[in-house]
Amino acid sequence: MPRRPALDRQTLLALGPDHLADLLLELAGSDPAIQRQLRLAVASRSGPEDAAALVRQQFGSIRGSRSFIDRQQLRALAKDLLRQLDAIRGPIATSDPSLALALLWEFLALSRNVLSRCDDSNAEMDELFREACHALPPVVQAARPEPAALARQVFEAHCHDDDGIVHGLIGKLAESLGPTGLAALRQQFEQLAQQPVTVPPQEEQSRFWTAQSGLRAVAEAMGDVDGYIAQYSERQRRVPRIAAGIAQRLLKVGRAEEALRFLQEGSPERSPWPVLDWEDAQIAALEVLGRTDEAQAARWHWFEQTLMETYLRDYLQQLPAFEDGEAEQRAIDFVAASPDLYAALSFLLEWPTGLHRAAQVIVQRHGELNGAHDELFDTAAERLSADHPLAATLALRCMVDFALTNGYSSQYGAAAGHLHTCQLLSSRISDWGEIPPHEAYLAAIRSTHARKRGFWSKARPLGL
Structure with missing residues (x-):
């Protein structure tokens, strides 16, 4: 069979410019996407105006379309838009930053049209438009627009941001907006909030939320903590997440007493789960x-509530010398007794001195093990096999049992491998206690799952 020629940069360059040009023209004649890409590359070398004209032509084509974009079309459109974005933030921005800035705003304005016409379940388009948003600050710095003009553009983008594409943009452009631009932006959001109610309730709520979120972002960019707080109602300030955000900003400006007061008013005691930002701020x-x-007591309390390593580490670091060992043991005892077996094992397997206790928990509570937590038990088997073969065996067995009992044929290969590892570990276990030894366990699953031929076809080559 003849060898297939390699397709790489060197082999293609060896064809020579004339041959390559002919090939590209031939491809462009049958593929509009390649044709647009070549035209854009040529225009970019001619000058920013020519490239911008082609970019705007493509934008107009996209804006004029109203049809649904299916998955295949979405991928093609994403590639095409990325080429337009690369041209804007690349050669166009280098030659004419002001022109590139205008094109970036136009690019972002396309998001409403495109995202409303497609099912972007894997967020491919969302990420592309956010990438365009990330390209704005350096182009703005190079273009140096008038602060008032920049404020108007930011305001328009914020008001039409139904998909959260420009979230955080005000803070990123704060330096370029400066005091004048930020003041102008605040005035525009204030006017939006004060407009007479002439729209349906749903649209009115959206307008109010837009104005409120914009004023919060402006206040934060200006370092105006009180202005930030003022955008929340008394009821909103009692929401733990919001109270935590307010407290964090008050702490940054040295107002700890007020921060603690807001936290106390927004305590998460009634919440069914911890609010980590609130706890950290407290x-x-x-x-x-x-x-x-009190800070130490809070660390221990939140460790008990969450079993998070961070709280325990911080707690231990604050203790006087020689007291941390006893406290660490008390923490491990607490975790081992937790009714949440999987949270307890997750902690013990990660804690530096927790492996021995993790092995004990697995042996003592082996009847509770559920092999559906395969990632956890894979980790347990790997880390316990050296010094705790019985616990490692039980971790492997629960995954074998889960696959066989539920008939998950896609897991049979992994389950057979687990069973083979159990066989290897069995030679190192001298005391099985109440746990059936390997041969007894193997005989039991042979009897119970004799009809699982797919499993045994994978197990037999392993000597099982």
Whole structure:
């Protein structure tokens, strides 16, 4: 069979420019996407105006379309838009930053049209438009637009941002907006909030939310903590997540007492799950105020509530010398007794001195093990096999049992491998206690799952 020629840069360059040009023209004649790409490359070398004209022509074509974009069309459109974006932030921005800035705003304005016409379930288009948003700050810095003009553009983008594409843009452009631009932007959002109600309730709520979120972003960019707080109602300030955000900003400006007050008013005691931002802000506020005993108590409390390593590490680091060992043991005892077996094992397998206790928990509570947590038990088997073969065996067995009991044929290969590892580990287990030894376990699953031929066809080559 003749060898297939390699297709790489060197072999293509060896064809020579004339041959390559002919090939590209031939391809462009049958593929409009390649033709547009070549035209854009040529125009970019001619000058920014020519390239911008082609970009705007493609934008107009996209804006004029109203049809649904299917998955195949979405991929093609994403590639085409990425080429337009590369041209804008590349050669056009290098030659004419102001022109590139205008094109970036036009690019972002396309998001409403495109995203409303497609099912972007894997967020491919979302990410592309966010990438265009990330390209704005350096182009704005190079173009140096008038602050008031920039404020108007930011305001328009924020008001039409139904998909959260430009979220955070005000903060990123704060330096370019400067005091004048930020003041102008704040005035525009204030006017939006004060407009008479002439629209349906749903649209009115959207307008109010847009104005409120814009004023919060402006206040934060200006370092105006009180302006930021003012955009939340008394009821909103009692939401733990919002209270935490307010407290974090107050802490940055040295207002710890107020921060703690907001946290107390927005306590997550009634929440069914912890609010980590609130907890972190509470501890930080207590530390700033010199209430170290209360901060330590909070760390331990939130460790008990979440079994998160971070709280325990911070707690232990604050203890006097020689007291951390006893406290660490108390923490491990607490985790081992947790009713949430999987959270307990996750913690113990990661904690530096927790492997021995993890092995004990697996052996003592082996009847509770559910092989559906395969990632956890894969980790357990790997980390426990050296010094705790019985616990590692039980971790492997629960995954074998899960696959066989539920008839998950896609997992039979992995399950057979787990069973083979159990066989290798069995020679190192001298005391099985109440656990059936390997041969007894193997005989039991041979009897119970004799008809699982797909499994046994994978197990037999492994000597099982």
